[in-house]
Amino acid sequence: MKNIPNIITCSRIILSIILFFTEPFHLPFYIMYIISGFSDMIDGYIARKTKAASILGAKLDSIADLTMTVVIFIKLYPIVDIPRLIFIWIVIILILRLLSMSIVFIKYHTFGIIHTFANKGSGIILFCFPIFYPFINTSILTYSICALATLSAVEELLIHLTSKELNINQKSIFHI
Known part of the structure; x- marks a missing residue:
């Protein structure tokens, strides 16, 4: 079980x-x-x-x-026709995520992505993309996803930079 x-x-x-x-x-x-x-x-x-x-x-x-x-x-x-600005934004988000993973590996010698509310929210909206893509304007979807993904990536990076230990179940930067 x-x-x-x-x-x-x-x-x-x-x-x-x-x-x-x-x-x-x-x-x-x-x-x-x-x-x-x-x-x-x-x-x-x-x-x-x-x-x-x-x-x-x-x-x-x-x-x-x-x-x-x-x-x-x-x-x-x-x-999917992704505007160039959105593609650049996605690359920036990926860089932030890779930076966070690198900090975790350097500080704690392990792999870890924090399960924050913002990460869960961006995951949910990202999950919805293929479902809603045929029905909703792509720009609205991609800008919404990128905005929340940026927020969650920055929050996770700040948590890793300021935390003394890795807590992958930390809910937000305000729950330190």
Whole structure:
């Protein structure tokens, strides 16, 4: 029972890899995508309810999130018309994220992405992108995603720069 959350998280990594081989915006893509998103919601919930939450589980969750994000970006970038400014903004966000990961590795000798409210919020809005893409103006979606992703990336960077220890379950910079 204690391994179920980690099994669900690992299944998300596998589903994300399978998602790489599906055609975007078609039924198999949406099925895999929504199952992956659902698994992201339930793994942590089950871990907390069964008192099976662990450092390994939190790290696996971050790896699964990162895997899914990279796969979706690779699949959608050639299809979605992203304005140059948005592309530059995405690169800046990626640099901030890589800087945060580097600081974590240098300070704590491990991999870690903090599960802040802002990170969760940007993850949710990013998750919604492929679902709403056919129905909503791309600029509105991309600017909204980039704004929240920038906020969450800066918050995480500030947390890493000011914290004495790594707490991947820290909810915000105001909960130090």
